[in-house]
Amino acid sequence: xxxxxxxxxxxxxxxxxxxxxxxxxxxxxxxxxxxxxxxxxxxxxxxxxxxxxxxxxxxxxxxxxxxxxxxxxxxxxxxxxxxxxxxxxxxxxxxxxxxxxxxxxxxxxxxxxxxxxxxxxxxxxxxxxxxxxxxxxxxxxxxxxxxxxxxxxxxxxxxxxxxxxxxxxxxxxxxxxxxxxxxxxxxxxxxxxxxxxxxxxxxxxxxxxxxxxxxxxxxxxxxxxxxxxxxxxxxxxxxxxxxxxxxxxxxxxxxxxxxxxxxxxxxxxxxxxxxxxxxxxxxxx
Amino acid sequence: xxxxxxxxxxxxxxxxxxxxxxxxxxxxxxxxxxxxxxxxxxxxxxxxxxxxxxxxxxxxxxxxxxxxxxxxxxxxxxxxxxxxxxxxxxxxxxxxxxxxxxxxxxxxxxxxxxxxxxxxxxxxxxxxxxxxxxxxxxxxxxxxxxxxxxxxxxxxxxxxxxxxxxxxxxxxxxxxxxxxxxxxxxxxxxxxxxxxxxxxxxxxxxxxxxxxxxxxxxxxxxxxxxxxxxxxxxxxxxxxxxxxxxxxxxxxxxxxxxxxxxxxxxxxxxxxxxxxxxxxxxxxxxxxxxxxxxxxxxxxxxxxxxxxxxxxxxxxxxxxxxxxxxxxxxxxxxxxxxxxxxxxxxxxxxxxxxxxxxxxxxxxxxxxxxxx
Numbered sequence: 316x317x318x319x320x321x322x323x324x325x326x327x328x329x330x331x332x333x334x335x336x337x338x339x340x341x342x343x344x345x346x347x348x349x350x351x352x353x354x355x356x357x358x359x360x361x362x363x364x365x366x367x368x369x370x371x372x373x374x375x376x377x378x379x380x381x382x383x384x385x386x387x388x389x390x391x392x393x394x395x396x397x398x399x400x401x402x403x404x405x406x407x408x409x410x411x412x413x414x415x416x417x418x419x420x421x422x423x424x425x426x427x428x429x430x431x432x433x434x435x436x437x438x439x440x441x442x443x444x445x446x447x448x449x450x451x452x453x454x455x456x457x458x459x460x461x462x463x464x465x466x467x468x469x470x471x472x473x474x475x476x477x478x479x480x481x482x483x484x485x486x487x488x489x490x491x492x493x494x495x496x497x498x499x500x501x502x503x504x505x506x507x508x509x510x511x512x513x514x515x516x517x518x519x520x521x522x523x524x525x526x527x528x529x530x531x532x533x534x535x536x537x538x539x540x541x542x543x544x545x546x547x548x549x550x551x552x553x554x555x556x557x558x559x560x561x562x563x564x565x566x567x568x569x570x571x572x573x574x575x576x577x578x579x580x581x582x583x584x585x586x587x588x589x590x591x592x593x594x595x596x597x598x599x600x
Numbered sequence: 601x602x603x604x605x606x607x608x609x610x611x612x613x614x615x616x617x618x619x620x621x622x623x624x625x626x627x628x629x630x631x632x633x634x635x636x637x638x639x640x641x642x643x644x645x646x647x648x649x650x651x652x653x654x655x656x657x658x659x660x661x662x663x664x665x666x667x668x669x670x671x672x673x674x675x676x677x678x679x680x681x682x683x684x685x686x687x688x689x690x691x692x693x694x695x696x697x698x699x700x701x702x703x704x705x706x707x708x709x710x711x712x713x714x715x716x717x718x719x720x721x722x723x724x725x726x727x728x729x730x731x732x733x734x735x736x737x738x739x740x741x742x743x744x745x746x747x748x749x750x751x752x753x754x755x756x757x758x759x760x761x762x763x764x765x766x767x768x769x770x771x772x773x774x775x776x777x778x779x780x781x782x783x784x785x786x787x788x789x790x791x792x793x794x795x796x797x798x799x800x801x802x803x804x805x806x807x808x809x810x811x812x813x814x815x816x817x818x819x820x821x822x823x824x825x826x827x828x829x830x831x832x833x834x835x836x837x838x839x840x841x842x843x844x845x846x847x848x849x850x851x852x853x854x855x856x857x858x859x860x861x862x863x864x865x866x867x868x869x870x871x872x873x874x875x876x877x878x879x880x881x882x883x884x885x886x887x888x889x890x891x892x893x894x895x896x897x898x899x900x901x902x903x904x905x906x907x908x909x910x911x912x913x914x915x916x917x918x919x920x921x922x923x924x925x926x927x928x929x930x931x932x933x934x935x936x937x938x939x940x941x942x943x944x945x946x947x948x949x950x951x952x953x954x955x956x957x958x959x960x961x962x963x964x965x966x967x968x969x970x971x972x
Contacts, residue, residue, distance in 0.1 A: 490683065490685060492681045492683060492685035493685045493686070493687060493688075495647070495650070495652040495672070495679075495681075495685065496679070496681060496685040496686075496687070496698075496746070497687065497698060498651075498652060498671070498672040498673050499650050499651070499652065499672050499673070499675075499677060499678070499679045500673075500698045500699040500702055500746065500750070501673045501674075501676075501699060501702030501703060501750070502673055502698070502701075502702045503671075503673055504671075506702075511687060514689045515688065515689060
């Protein structure tokens with residue numbers, strides 16, 4: 316870094332700026348849109364100068380959408396709540412099941428262990444639409460359609476393989492000797508799992524949890540088919556803005572801003588764990 | 601202090617047999633060194649005793665009690681790993697204390713215990729550091745402290761000096777015997793360094809390919825290695841090994857080096873004509889005058905000064921290499937022809953076919969038996 320010439324620094328700065336602009340522009344534009352009315356959004360040519368309005372947010376929070384055809388009820392806040400609930404509980408369940416399983420797969424090679432682990436991963440191979448039809452049938456027979464329980468169960472298809480395979484790698488990276496040393500010092504295998512394996516794989520578990528949360532949050536098709544309006548997350552709920560009298564761009568933008576806020580906040584918070592996770596290798600041995 | 605017995609231990613990984621019907625007895629308070637090249641199965645054996653690896657067959661008895669199916673945490677052994685295996689997320693203090701927290705000792709007792717062993721190992725000033733902030737030597741001492749702190753009756757040390765620099769290794773080699781004696785534990789010490797083995801062991805068990813090939817005091821192993829391979833591993837410079845075929849002489853068997861007869865004391869006609877390997881330690885050979893009886897003419901090829909000794913490479917008339925070692929500072933020829941005197945009592949004769957040491961006394965008694 317110190318050996319960089321001013322020219323190199325300049326080029327580097329330009330390159331970084333281009334990348335940031337490329338990735339951040341849509342988000343910034345959406346953010347600006349969320350404070351505008353449909354008229355200012357749709358004017359030609361577009362402009363960044365406008366009188367900001369909080370109407371879009373107000374409409375979302377009160378649940379009353381004013382359209383040319385009259386007032387429309389939307390359940391956006393409920394959808395947001397559903398998203399939070401479904402994602403948090405799904406990830407929690409997946410962590411609870413996946414982390415011990417990952418440890419077992421990492422440390423104990425038993426007959427068929429690779430096959431079981433691969434089968435779990437293969438759930439990610441199949442396109443969701445392929446399993447949806449039979450799943451819908453089963454869920455109707457079992458009385459699971461349109462229940463949180465059923466949705467969380469289906470979300471395990473997304474979360475569990477992800478957590479299992481990422482965390483397994485982190486457990487495998489921990490030197491077995493470190494765990495042996497703790498056992499020999501007189502601690503049970505469970506204490507060793509809790510005090511040695513879990514903290515050392517912590518950053519990996521946090522990263523996997525975060526990734527699983529984002530995947531769960533962004534899921535669309537499972538919830539679309541298996542849940543009705545009162546159980547649907549924001550991804551499905553956003554369809555409500557496409558109304559008979561037009562598309563409410565301002566509200567959509569505000570909804571997007573609200574719905575990416577939790578994942579963004581979580582990612583920023585978890586960032587330090589992710590960095591720790593990457594540098595774990597440096598302190599081994 | 602306690603005893604350790606291994607009975608007919610077999611350990612396989614997939615199709616490979618790592619420990620092959622191995623039995624071993626370690627006496628109360630004994631310091632046994634497991635010595636052998638890498639891949640001999642030393643570390644697996646140690647882990648098996650610690651209880652983190654299970655044998656496929658055989659029994660592990662600690663203090664006379666069968667521990668074969670007992671989990672590691674109930675065996676009450678202390679172990680130091682070659683790669684230290686410190687807990688990276690804990691301070692040096694917590695690392696060492698881990699052996700005490702499992703016993704639910706009081707906080708004061710833990711602090712006192714850790715403080716005592718840390719002082720002994722001179723790491724009391726770095727106890728708050730995490731492993732990544734410790735030097736290699738401090739890491740190694742922390743790992744050792746963790747093994748020692750609970751005063752385990754059986755202490756397993758897996759090549760603890762392997763990963764530290766030469767200076768520290770030398771220091772610790774001097775310090776360890778005192779430390780281990782103060783501990784009063786039965787010790788099994790794994791190493792690949794013959795000097796360490798000789799310095800630390802009451803007895804040395806030499807391992808090859810999953811078997812103990814010879815077990816005895818350091819002097820036993822050095823003076824009467826049971827096999828060529830063992831002779832080759834002990835001693836620096838390496839023992840001279842020459843293919844010979846003994847011949848019959850008027851007073852027992854002899855071999856020829858540069859056309860000069862070298863007597864093989866104690867050996868008789870039974871070895872005449874047999875393909876053998878003659879082992880002569882470089883320090884059992886000295887330069888001598890041409891006029892001395894039995895002086896072997898050689899050509900000096902090269903001289904290598906090592907710290908405390910000087911090693912000379914010489915060639916016999918048939919251009920066979922012989923290394924000669926003498927204390928540094930003593931005079932010796934630099935180049936050209938020279939003569940060697942071999943201490944024939946210190947020579948070793950191995951059967952070329954199976955590599956085993958041939959002992960004159962056994963052969964002599966066998967001969968007597970046949971005669972009777």
